[in-house]
Amino acid sequence: SGIEVVPVTARRVKNVREIAAAMGVKGPVISGNGAVGFDLATDEPLFTQPMSADTVARAMDVIRGALPEVHFALIGPTGEGFCAEPGYADLCDFGDHQMTASDMEISSTVGGDGTKLVMRHAGHGPAELHALVEALDLPPCQLTHSGAPFLEITGPGVTKASGLERLCARLGITSEHVWAFGDAANDVPMIRWAAVGHAMANAVDEVKAAADRIIGSNDDDAVAAVLTELL
Numbered sequence: 001s002g003i004e005v006v007p008v009t010a011r012r013v014k015n016v017r018e019i020a021a022a023m024g025v026k027g028p029v030i031s032g033n034g035a036v037g038f039d040l041a042t043d044e045p046l047f048t049q050p051m052s053a054d055t056v057a058r059a060m061d062v063i064r065g066a067l068p069e070v071h072f073a074l075i076g077p078t079g080e081g082f083c084a085e086p087g088y089a090d091l092c093d094f095g096d097h098q099m100t101a102s103d104m105e106i107s108s109t110v111g112g113d114g115t116k117l118v119m120r121h122a123g124h125g126p127a128e129l130h131a132l133v134e135a136l137d138l139p140p141c142q143l144t145h146s147g148a149p150f151l152e153i154t155g156p157g158v159t160k161a162s163g164l165e166r167l168c169a170r171l172g173i174t175s176e177h178v179w180a181f182g183d184a185a186n187d188v189p190m191i192r193w194a195a196v197g198h199a200m201a202n203a204v205d206e207v208k209a210a211a212d213r214i215i216g217s218n219d220d221d222a223v224a225a226v227l228t229e230l231l
Contacts, residue, residue, distance in 0.1 A: 008160045010146050013079040034163025035115035035154050036079030050077040051155040053112045058139040070121045077113040085110050091120040117153040144186040161189035
């Protein structure tokens with residue numbers, strides 16, 4: 001019907017390909033919480049919004065100074081690659097993620113330019129870790145989480161909303177013609193930016209507070225129901 005359907009996700013490009021294939025989506029996608037735009041039809045990047053190596057290094061130093069037991073991983077500047085510190089994989093539950101230990105490059109010198117810095121801590125869940133890290137004197141950056149047991153940092157101002165805005169500008173679409181659907185904290189900027197933001201019934205409270213509409217849950221096929229209503 002001429003409506004562009006765009007997965008907007010925290011996952012890296014490799015994983016987005018798998019999700020989009022299952023959805024039947026063959027056009028543009030946004031990964032890395034807005035840091036990367038990619039066209040699956042041409043297999044080419046549309047844009048990247050990476051963090052500088054200096055920002056990555058300073059953020060790691062500040063966080064490790066306050067939380068010595070944290071472990072970091074860095075997604076590369078194009079949205080590909082996954083370089084993790086020793087011990088990071090030990091904190092991962094690969095059953096819940098499309099990833100295995102073999103997908104990681106393990107290095108004691110994680111750093112350089114990157115689209116997303118990820119951190120895990122054995123003693124803190126994502127919400128608690130977010131509160132602890134948010135209180136630190138970090139360099140300019142964007143801090144968020146998706147409910148999974150880790151925290152994510154992108155460059156200053158880089159969110160799902162900023163990535164979607166850049167893609168829409170390329171497509172000649174304004175926010176007044178965008179509907180967004182989300183359930184996790186990292187969806188909040190996108191939900192607010194879109195003309196109509198939809199919170200799933202299974203969404204966290206901050207998404208519901210930001211949304212224009214609260215719809216059914218993923219178990220109810222609620223996105224499909226809303227699109228049927230629209231069309």
